[in-house]
Amino acid sequence: MQVSVPDPAGVVMPRRSGYDSPVERPLWEVAGGAEVLRAVLTDFYDTVIGDLMIGFLFKGADRSRLIERELELTLRAFGADVAYTGRPLAAAHAGHAIFGGHFMRRRKLLADAIERAGLPAVVRDAWLAHTDSLRAQITPDRPDECDDRGAAGRRRAP
Numbered sequence: 001m002q003v004s005v006p007d008p009a010g011v012v013m014p015r016r017s018g019y020d021s022p023v024e025r026p027l028w029e030v031a032g033g034a035e036v037l038r039a040v041l042t043d044f045y046d047t048v049i050g051d052l053m054i055g056f057l058f059k060g061a062d063r064s065r066l067i068e069r070e071l072e073l074t075l076r077a078f079g080a081d082v083a084y085t086g087r088p089l090a091a092a093h094a095g096h097a098i099f100g101g102h103f104m105r106r107r108k109l110l111a112d113a114i115e116r117a118g119l120p121a122v123v124r125d126a127w128l129a130h131t132d133s134l135r136a137q138i139t140p141d142r143p144d145e146c147d148d149r150g151a152a153g154r155r156r157a158p
Contacts, residue, residue: 026079031123037074041067044113053105057096077130089137100141107131
């Protein structure tokens with residue numbers, strides 16, 4: 001059974017009851033802990049940085065910093081008592097013309113990395129829901145559009 005539970009940052013995350021313990025475990029524990037999530041993110045960013053469709057958006061980025069900041073966000077969304085130490089997401093992405101297609105390509109590569117790691121479906125679903133909840137902070141494109149000309153004109157000022 002799935003229920004929605006707000007995470008510490010206020011994002012509503014899907015959670016499943018009925019784990020193998022009578023006490024529900026936070027999703028970061030269900031995933032296998034911080035090191036498992038870090039390994040997924042390492043694989044993910046290795047793929048993203050070399051990707052022909054979106055890799056150019058990460059040119060010059062500090063790969064290890066990206067992994068650690070995203071790990072903080074993920075752990076926090078999954079119920080860990082971890083602070084996010086990065087810049088606000090809208091500010092961090094404002095200087096890039098990120099279109100809906102870029103966002104969806106990144107989402108697909110994340111889903112693939114989660115699949116390669118063999119994480120449970122409840123973790124995959126929650127991670128992708130968390131990613132989707134951040135969309136408005138990353139791209140001005142609505143989920144139902146991929147308007148490169150319109151998005152370029154709506155690019156946020158840094």
